[in-house]
Amino acid sequence: MTDLPDGIQRREFDGRTRLATRGEPVYGEPTDGEWRCWDAGRSKLGAMLESGMDIDLTGDEGVLYLGAASGTTVSHVADFAGPTYAVEFAPRPMGDLLDVAEARNNLFPLLKDARKPETYSHVVESDLDLLVQDVATRGQASVAVDNARFLADDSQLLLAIKARSEDVTADPETVFDSVCDELTEAYEIIDRQRLEPSHDDHLGVVARKR
Amino acid sequence: MSDQSTDTGWFAGRTADDDHRAAIRTGSADAPADWPTAAVDVGFAADNDDYYATLRETTIEAAREAVTEREGADDQQLLHAVRAMDDATRTANELAERCHEWAATQFDDVDSGIEGARDVATRESTDPVEERIVSLAERIDDLTTEADELRSFIERLAPEVAPNLAEMAGSVLAARLISLAGGLDSLAKKPSGTVQVLGAEDALFAHLAGRGPSPKHGIIYTHPYVNGTRPEDRGSAARALAGKLTIAARIDHYSGDFRPEIHDELDDRMATIRARADDGDGGGNVDGDTEGSQ
Numbered sequence: 001m002t003d004l005p006d007g008i009q010r011r012e013f014d015g016r017t018r019l020a021t022r023g024e025p026v027y028g029e030p031t032d033g034e035w036r037c038w039d040a041g042r043s044k045l046g047a048m049l050e051s052g053m054d055i056d057l058t059g060d061e062g063v064l065y066l067g068a069a070s071g072t073t074v075s076h077v078a079d080f081a082g083p084t085y086a087v088e089f090a091p092r093p094m095g096d097l098l099d100v101a102e103a104r105n106n107l108f109p110l111l112k113d114a115r116k117p118e119t120y121s122h123v124v125e126s127d128l129d130l131l132v133q134d135v136a137t138r139g140q141a142s143v144a145v146d147n148a149r150f151l152a153d154d155s156q157l158l159l160a161i162k163a164r165s166e167d168v169t170a171d172p173e174t175v176f177d178s179v180c181d182e183l184t185e186a187y188e189i190i191d192r193q194r195l196e197p198s199h200d201d202h203l204g205v206v207a208r209k210r
Numbered sequence: 211m212s213d214q215s216t217d218t219g220w221f222a223g224r225t226a227d228d229d230h231r232a233a234i235r236t237g238s239a240d241a242p243a244d245w246p247t248a249a250v251d252v253g254f255a256a257d258n259d260d261y262y263a264t265l266r267e268t269t270i271e272a273a274r275e276a277v278t279e280r281e282g283a284d285d286q287q288l289l290h291a292v293r294a295m296d297d298a299t300r301t302a303n304e305l306a307e308r309c310h311e312w313a314a315t316q317f318d319d320v321d322s323g324i325e326g327a328r329d330v331a332t333r334e335s336t337d338p339v340e341e342r343i344v345s346l347a348e349r350i351d352d353l354t355t356e357a358d359e360l361r362s363f364i365e366r367l368a369p370e371v372a373p374n375l376a377e378m379a380g381s382v383l384a385a386r387l388i389s390l391a392g393g394l395d396s397l398a399k400k401p402s403g404t405v406q407v408l409g410a411e412d413a414l415f416a417h418l419a420g421r422g423p424s425p426k427h428g429i430i431y432t433h434p435y436v437n438g439t440r441p442e443d444r445g446s447a448a449r450a451l452a453g454k455l456t457i458a459a460r461i462d463h464y465s466g467d468f469r470p471e472i473h474d475e476l477d478d479r480m481a482t483i484r485a486r487a488d489d490g491d492g493g494g495n496v497d498g499d500t501e502g503s504q
Contacts, residue, residue, distance in 0.1 A: 041470065070466070089366070091277040094273055098270060098274055102270065109269055109270060109273045111235075118238045118239065121218075123220050123269070125243070126243050136366075150242050
């Protein structure tokens with residue numbers, strides 16, 4: 001079961017118990033006072049937390065988030081965590097991410113390519129506690145391995161693998177096995193779980209840097 | 211400076227009041243370090259909080275500047291990339307034919323195609339003629355590699371330029387549709403019937419001139435939902451797919467966020483269309499499709 005830090009709570013929304021964090025609303029999610037619902041249908045990390053994967057969060061982590069997109073998920077991460085570096089490659093979603101960053105004081109947006117960590121190593125600090133990765137590119141494992149340089153030893157990797165980004169035609173389970181296999185170069189896999197029904201052909205992976 | 215790593219942080223040699231945008235955007239370092247501590251040590255920031263406040267302001271400014279520069283150009287990059295990929299693939303195939311024909315005069319067991327050329331590229335050349343053949347084969351190998359690189363670039367860029375279109379069509383087909391329309395904005399403004407036959411202009415104009423049936427599908431034929439559906443139902447499948455692709459392109463152009471529900475709707479509709487084959491009915495004409503080829 002996932003241990004939730006103080007910054008994440010389970011609260012009632014529309015009669016269902018869902019995850020929530022405290023911060024400025026971002027994507028029209030339901031709110032309850034200062035708490036805003038973390039929609040697991042729109043956030044793979046939300047789905048991983050909701051399904052009770054073996055994730056260990058304490059709050060105030062230093063975070064590197066790869067594939068921040070419009071900031072839907074990273075906004076929740078910045079709500080509960082410490083310094084949060086958000087890397088996104090495409091300018092269009094970055095426009096939305098900037099609005100999210102403006103409303104938070106611990107979120108640092110970087111318009112960079114996650115496959116080239118040397119282009120942001122001069123900004124992102126070392127010994128971070130958490131790497132969150134949700135990039136839709138081929139070679140998702142090598143991105144995670146390359147970016148392990150930012151993590152302290154024993155720090156966590158929370159990864160959403162998209163089978164279709166690696167090979168549209170292959171069986172997703174085969175893709176997941178080969179990605180996980182490649183991850184072991186830098187990580188020890190703690191837990192893996194399919195993210196159906198909210199995210200088809202995605203695998204959530206919790207790993208620890210070796 | 212005693213600590214080597216402070217030389218490579220983005221704040222190296224700067225004071226807090228400088229304009230740091232270029233340092234964030236173009237700098238690099240081999241490895242990360244404890245930048246907040248280093249910045250305090252060199253007197254760039256008073257303490258960690260001060261450092262993070264400056265970093266926040268700077269990264270937001272740098273990203274905003276970069277977005278302004280690159281925004282709107284991205285669908286054009288995708289368009290050029292997919293055209294370059296097609297040119298590279300076509301040229302590699304043409305050269306491979308030439309190489310095969312030539313190589314067969316000098317070497318034994320030469321296979322045709324790209325694989326054949328790749329094999330020739332690994333051979334030892336013993337005279338000036340063979341040297342030229344092997345060299346040509348090496349260029350073909352390089353060109354094929356470049357086409358593969360372009361494809362992975364497209365696969366990475368398309369979901370970010372047009373997330374819904376790329377999810378629904380696949381990155382390469384999404385890029386081709388954008389290329390055929392001339393850009394994401396013009397694709398978003400096209401009616402679904404036009405998107406359905408993009409890439410089948412010859413057949414369409416022949417039809418309009420009264421010389422043939424109306425095309426059922428253009429480039430979207432490459433989508434498994436069309437080519438994997440039995441011929442009688444392909445018109446319906448192409449029409450349903452084109453309708454949702456048009457909606458996806460509009461969401462991507464005007465809003466840019468990802469909407470899972472439109473993908474589910476398409477999957478449902480396709481399941482209905484494909485179920486006709488199991489019901490054993492006559493297929494597409496039941497809902498007014500005209501038969502004909504692309």
